[in-house]
Amino acid sequence: MKKKLLVALCLSIAAAHATAADDSADLVLSGRIDGAAHESYIELPFEVPAGTGRITVEFDYGGREEKTTIDLGLIDPQGFRGWSGGNKRMFTVALDDATPSYRAGPLPAGRWHLLLGVPNIRQGAVSDYTARIDFTPADLPERLPAALLPMLREGAGWYRGDLHMHTAHSDASCPSQQGAKVPCPLFLTLQAAEERRLDFVAVTEHNTASHLQELRGLQPYFDRLLLLPGMEVTTFQGHANVFGLQAGLDFRVGDTVRDWNALIAEAVRRGLPLSVNHPALPSDERCMGCGWRPTGGTDWSKVVAVEAVNGQDAGTPVSGIPFWHARLNEGYRLTGVGGSDNHDATLRDSQFGRSRVGAPTTVVHAQSLSQPAILDGIRAGRVFVDLDGSGATLDLSARHGEAIVAMGENLALPTDAEAEFELRVSGALGARVELIVDGRVEPLLADAKVAMQEQAFSWRWRSDGGRHWLRADVRAGDGRLLLVGNPVYVNFQER
Ligand SMILES: [Zn+2]
Ligand SMILES: [Zn+2]
Structure with missing residues (x-):
């Protein structure tokens, strides 16, 4: 009793x-x-x-x-x-x-x-x-x-993460104890991220939310690694990641969900930033539904990001960078991000012997290491992609009079006004920087070689009053892409 x-x-x-x-x-x-x-x-x-x-x-x-x-x-x-x-x-x-x-x-x-x-x-x-x-x-x-939004680290700064990865909850496989191919435990992915010294990871399983339970249980243990629950919304008309979701999301575009725009609207309603993945992949028997080809079009004004770098695809015919540039040229402000799309956390890089989790790393300037701050940072677009996860950094800003803007921000610049641009690069000794204006490489710098551990490049740029965007990349001596920066926008629509 x-x-x-x-x-x-x-x-x-x-x-x-x-x-x-x-x-x-x-x-x-x-x-x-x-x-x-x-x-x-x-x-x-x-x-x-x-x-x-x-x-x-x-x-x-x-x-x-x-x-x-x-x-x-x-x-x-x-x-x-x-x-x-x-x-x-x-x-x-x-x-x-x-x-x-x-x-x-x-x-x-x-x-x-x-x-x-x-x-x-x-x-x-x-x-x-x-x-x-x-x-x-x-x-x-x-x-x-x-209480459910832990602050893992206070203070504004650059935070490094992998925004695209799979585990046993969708289609990741790795060797079992006896060498059989088995669904790969989520814990191994988080351990690999920890080894790569990442600050955050988005676990983005295909169309399921079954991993939310495991992430909930593991976050207290991983108190240096922010776990963002995500989903790769995987349809017959393309794939997109949403970040920070706390419950399932109906993915059946063309069936129970009218089209991609309806799905994008639902993501906006729930406050989930959406990133279109590997948009330039084919959509055929080589990769079913992988390319971005929504039958009802795409309301890009509601999309937050484009996966400019997926795994090792930079410089290949399926790179997402030209696709991203085309959307920017259409006047949309979209954060370029990267994701390893890892499907086996135990696989090692042949060159460095490291897990391929974190290659590429997306580096986000955020107000703290917490889920709301990282998601806001992705939305704001002061972001660059570190293709090898080498730790090199890149930041671009522009000044006109009193106005100073960072990557992801817009500068209003009347005809014939000049803006002072500054690009800061660190940890990329021997590399060279490349400036991209409206999708074209522009030789605005006399000497683009990185000669110091930390180096600032600056140049003046005159406005024709039109809409433009400028961003910077860093390439190795052999031309290989190392860092992909996000644009500073000029005369774009304010958000
Ligand atoms: Zn995909
Ligand atoms: Zn994927």
């Missing part, structure tokens, strides 16, 4: 939170236990509103110094949902993922219970507890409470 509760239970509903990182909880359950609760279970009821897609609980209590211990579990209207004991002060359950100890799955509306277990509280002791509970709407699954 359950002991009689000696809890002063108070329920207060905080204002519904409006932003992803809002710190206020939707519901706070607080109360007090005393010695009478020793070795008992307490069920704290709470109502889950209809249309809830995620429940997140943060729990804390006093009296630990007196060895008071309160364990934690969860009961849904149908029964037991999980038990984390004293292992976790925070947990989340959603349709596609849950903190280890808990079961992912549907979240029926109605009466749920937070289950407290009290293995110890001394006679005469009291303990105040607080459970802060957040409800994420099912139709806005990316609206996460702050």
Whole structure:
């Protein structure tokens, strides 16, 4: 029999939170236990509103110094949902993922219970507890409470990551212990990224969200490596990555989803930046549905990025760079990114013996190492691609009067006005820089050779009043592409 509760239970509903990182909880359950609760279970009821897609609980209590211990579990209207004991002060359950100890799955509306277990509280002791509970709407699954958006590193700077990779959750394979070809465990991909000293990875499985559960469980361990849940939306009319998703996304373009523009609109509605992948690949029996050829066209104004570099495709006939340039020439501001598209984290580079995870690396200027900041950084476009993951850097800016703009930004420049451009390159000794204006290589620099560990190149550029974009690449002495920079825009439409 359950002991009689000696809890002063108070329920207060905080204002519904409006932003992803809002710190206020939707519901706070607080109360007090005393010695009478020793070795008992307490069920704290709470109502889950209809249309809830995620429940997140943060729990804390006093009296630990007196060895008071309160364990934690969860009961849904149908029964037991999980038990984390004293292992976790925070947990989340959603349709596609849950903190280890808990079961992912549907979240029926109605009466749920937070289950407290009290293995110890001394006679005469009291303990105040607080459970802060957040409800994420099912139709806005990316609206996460702050507790689920860890800040791995504070401060603005350059953060290095791989935006395109697959594991056992889609079509990655690697050798088993005995050498059989088996679906390749996700953990190996993250270990390879850690070895390459990446700051973030987007795990982008084909059309599934089954990896969200594993990423949820692994993020606390990988506290130097930000894990961005992603999906490679893989259709018969092309592939695109979305980053930061927290629930599945219907991919059946031409079937349940009208066309790619409907899918792009859905990504925008959920706040998922979308990047069109390997657009210049063929779409035939060599690579089925790989090239970008949406039957209903593409609303490029809603697309955030183009995968300019996929694996080792730079300089080949299927490179995405000319495709990206063509869209920029049409007046769209699209961040050029890269992704290894790794399908076997154990495969080693023949030259360096490193995993091919992180080749290429996308380097993003962001306000911190956190999911919202990295996604904002990709949107803003102060980004370059480091093809070998060598650690070399590139940054381009332009100044006109008081206005200084970075890569990804727009400079309004009237006819005959001159802008001062500056390109900074580091870690690329012996390489040469190449300037690209509206898709053409322009010899604006007298000497484009990188002669110092850190070097700045500057030049003046006169406007004809028209719309232009300028960006820089860095090439090795043998012409091989090392770094791909993003454009500074001139007289483009403001976003
Ligand atoms: Zn693909
Ligand atoms: Zn892929």
